[in-house]
Amino acid sequence: MQTQEQDIAGTAVASATGRRDAPAPTPPVLRDDLRIDVFDSMAPLEAEWRALEQDNLTSLHQSYDWCVPWVETFRHPLAIIRGSLSGRTAFILPLEIIRSRGVRRAEFIGARHSNINTGLFSAEFRTSGELTAVQVAAIAAALRGKADIAILRNVPLSWRGGRSPLASLSAVENQNRAFQLPFLDSFELSLKQVNAKRRRKKFKHQSRILDAKGGYEYVIAAPDQQDTLLDLFFHQKAVRFKEAGLPDVFADDPTQAALHRLLRRRANDGFDATLQMHALRLKGEHEGHIPAVAALSRKGDHVICQFASIDESLVAEASPGELLFWLMIERLHREGAAIFDFGIGDQTYKRSWCPVETTQHDLLIPVSTAGHAAAVIQRSITRAKTAIKGYPQLYTFIQRLRARQGTGSAPADDNEKD
The missing domain is CATH 3.40.630 (Aminopeptidase)
Structure with a gap:
């Protein structure tokens, strides 16, 4: 849904005057009683967004105030998914579009520096179980023309005793785990x-x-x-x-x-x-x-x-x-x-403090033909990283090679953030 006001990041969108160069609104997708709308700015969703983020099971990294600075600074195009049932907001997936090597990836806003991602879900929708295949197809249909693939990184399928509604998505285990000390x-x-x-x-x-x-x-x-x-x-x-x-x-x-x-x-x-x-x-x-x-x-x-x-x-x-x-x-x-979370990345000091180790997954929703190919590649890359990290000397050598080649701007998906 193209909003009719200035985006919070300052990106110009169509005004209410309906000028000729305004992009056409994205029509909602209706499947399995679920309505999917796509927004290209955060502002229209602020009230319902802030209401959903009150849930303790929702990661800080999907909170409104966490997302705003990344949007304002990096200015990636947004494709924020809102799912509604019977006129009530069921979930929000705050996604931005990142183009790399000819592929458009929809990822959680600021995912490069996130430690845990959950999306935002109403308590009512969360108790109903996982997204159905029809509902996932509706999300993919809503992203068509905007992204080739949605990659939702660092999602725990189980978190604080609850099962993620995203657990039904195609998944590959992320090479990094997170470590927590419960109080x-x-x-x-x-x-x-x-x-x-x-x-x-x-x-x-x-x-x-x-x-x-x-x-x-x-x-x-x-x-x-x-x-x-x-x-x-x-x-x-x-x-x-x-x-x-x-x-x-x-x-x-x-x-x-x-x-x-x-x-x-x-x-x-x-x-x-x-x-x-x-x-x-x-x-x-x-x-x-x-x-x-x-x-x-x-x-x-x-x-x-x-x-x-x-x-x-x-x-x-x-x-x-x-x-x-x-x-x-x-x-x-x-x-x-209740929880002190040391975040992702396997380090000795984290293991010395933490009795809880949380497995995270990268979830994939292919949208286009290119997206299906990208999903195959993504699974292979993640599994290769997992295998490499099983050999610390090889992993260190590759990291140093990256540094010498000046590739420090690559995604921070490893424990070098610690």
């Missing part, structure tokens, strides 16, 4: 899931090292500190990537701009945050030095560590990154969070 009734019980005695011993050891050098403080960035800490993260991460010979997935200006915009978007009550910077800052001998930075997002009771970095030029023996995680997790438990 139990007490902080001590939560730690027992990951060896509480060892964790406390390590925390005390780290604190003693830093106390001997003058101490430290845990910083949750104030509004005027957020951008500075995010820029410090970009710097620290660039150094780490360069030292490892890996591509820097945060290096491009649009990605940095979108992340800076996310810092300025909050829920009105100030409790949830699309992106909030946290850090460990030293006192005394190394006054003001920041050896560890992390960016957290919170939606309801679900907290995601979007990314983190460390500077090992000082106090590396204190494992400042691990210490910062302790401080963040301890605080968030007091504040009533």
Whole structure:
């Protein structure tokens, strides 16, 4: 459905005057009592979008305030799917169109830097089960002429005890898994899931090292500190990537701009945050030095560590990154969070904190003949990546080759985001 107003990203669309160059509205698709409309801007859907995102099972990455900065910055064409039953919104799939090698892919907005994607579904539709074959065909029909294939990446088919309505789609297991620490009734019980005695011993050891050098403080960035800490993260991460010979997935200006915009978007009550910077800052001998930075997002009771970095030029023996995680997790438990999500990517420090490992899938909806061919290729690529990551030395070699060839702008589908 082509909207008759200015797109939120500033993309010009047809006005209400009905000028001759206005694109024709996309007609709705009706199948199996489901009406599918396609929107090329976010604004007309804001009210129902925000209503659906209140569900705890909906990922922050499909929230309205998360999507806006990516749309405003990258300005990819949008194909936002709304499914309605009996005049009531049943689901929204916020998709953008990315053209690559002659193929138009419909993907979740900002998927390159998403840790978990769910789409948005009403509670009523979610309890009715999975999308039927007829309903999936209706979505494909609605995308015809706009995309060759829809690729919905990093979708858990089961999440927090519920089955995804998208689970009926053709799927290939994503090469990366996500790792979570559920919070139990007490902080001590939560730690027992990951060896509480060892964790406390390590925390005390780290604190003693830093106390001997003058101490430290845990910083949750104030509004005027957020951008500075995010820029410090970009710097620290660039150094780490360069030292490892890996591509820097945060290096491009649009990605940095979108992340800076996310810092300025909050829920009105100030409790949830699309992106909030946290850090460990030293006192005394190394006054003001920041050896560890992390960016957290919170939606309801679900907290995601979007990314983190460390500077090992000082106090590396204190494992400042691990210490910062302790401080963040301890605080968030007091504040009533239910899950601390370390995001995608298999890293040793994540396994040391997380008793829960979540398998994610890439879901495919071919639309055109080219899309069917792209689906076959996509499955092959993902399976090849999974096989390669089973051989760490080969995986590291390929990543370094990418870095030398200047392909750091490739999709961030690996754990180099950590």
